[in-house]
Amino acid sequence: MKMNVAILSAGTIAILFILALLAGCTGTAPGENVTPNVTTTAPAAGANVLKIATTTSLENTGLLAELERVYERETGMDLQFIAQGTGQALDTARRGDVDLVLVHAPALEKEFEDEGYGIDPRCIAYNYFIIVGPEDDPAKIRNMSAVEAFRTIAIAGMNNTPGVAFVSRGDNSGTHAQEKALWKEAGYNYTTEILDSGAWYVDAGKGMGDTLILADEKKAYTLSDEGTYLSFANRLALVPIISESTELMNRYSAIAVNPAKYPNTNARGAADFINWLISDEGKQLIGDFGKVEFGKPLFVPLYAPECTGPPFNCTCAEPVPTPA
Template sequence: MKKLILGIFLISSLLIIGGCSTQEMPEESPLEVISDDVVEGSKDVILATTTSTQDSGLLDILIPAFEEESGYTIKTIAVGTGQALEMGKNGDADVLLTHAPSSERELLDSGDIINYNLVMHNDFIIVGPAEDPASIDGSSSSDGFAQIANTESIFISRGDDSGTHKKELSIWKKAEIEPSGSWYQETGSSMGQTLKVASEKSGYTLTDRATYLALLDNLSLEILIEGEADLLNIYHVMQVNPEKSDLINEDGARAFVEFMLSERGQALIGEFGVEEYGSPLFFPDGGKDPKEYGLDY
């Protein structure tokens, strides 16, 4: 029956990635199709996470190490952060790894998630064609967005309510611009796919650094804006409140959170990318005070 669950989840994920950003989860949870076959002590753990953790290759390092150490099997559903959080809210996952602190805080305050922990960060960057038709190189993020809009240069948005999309919208808001027109295009898809579209169309986009570097060999895009405090990209790991469903694997979810915060988990995060790029693609934050990043919880 676990295969049936994952089949439903994977179909749902593909529809979300390939379709519009406003697609809603089905009214009936896919977990409701089973009951008697789920037993205490299940070794399957459903992880709802962002496409950036998958596209960057980080999960390819972390998950095998966790499975080897714990004996649990991770079933990954990689979608936009908004969709991953919705799965948590609906009790359709066991554990979440996302990067939208303000939206996560809403679930924390409502009791939908527990065991909420700062785990790592990297940063967002704005990339575009080398010729830089909007002349944004070296600008602030909001000024760069304003120049893109004023010149109607192509901008490719994820448009999928992901953490990256939420960050993009916050920059447009800071620039006091509501983007619209043929120059502003939404993919409704993953970060990797959005980068590919931006490259093919010689457009600009906002991306996390890790996914950009992981795909760089196949992209014709350069980093044009980086290094702002506002472009910090903060990740948290959390359990879905087991009171939401009898089908939630509380023990497995707790084990995953503990692994991510453990010495080994944090070391794997900090080492990822160093050999290939000379610097980590993510920086471990387990045990740090969230107030260092302006977070209050």
């Protein structure tokens, strides 16, 4: 019995010794060049996952949830939305963290495309920005143009007119970009003459829904997209003061992230989703959204040839090429 144990122990030691020698053969000899095993690209995006950076206004209205419900049911694609201001959404796409964007700031969109990050832009719908404020309209801007209204609010605010205040999103969103454009058209340098010009001007740094709530608390004016205002209206005392002028037109677009910049984006999924948005089915869904709950659609789908001329100047019907 003792001999068997000794033999077994010796055999075990021999096996372990042989395994150690084999392991040593796979090592690197002294002085041998080592090539690191480095992964130079991220793992390929899941074919059934589509990441979309989008505006808070589309989320606040509930349209995103409806698009997600219908598209996922029809295709099995998992839509994953990141709701941010348009500027932040475009920066997220610049980092390659999403496959496409849904945004509403034409000037910022053009920069994104000119830099080579965005391809195949398609405008999908529009509504209007509106200037909302207290029912008693302390700055007396009702029936003015949007530019006249902004000029009047600034003069009243800087002169400490009782009850006059303006709350800005202040978040580099599409709405904030439109606000800055209106200040410029009204004759002001936004950075040097509006920001920090007094307590009348409040820089919220928030999404549209939160900005509306803050403006309501302060009994102040603010600029909002119409869809988000309607979806929050039952919580607000603020009322629309100025709406539906050309200078308040609010265009929404879908733009794919350039796979030449980020090869692992889901380029096919992005193309398919954009083509669905500009299809008759997608446009009808967008055009019907809000009719039952709010008595009017929150967005107006764009059709050719209307989209190709002023004030839209965009492509809304030509299909996006589908990558192989």
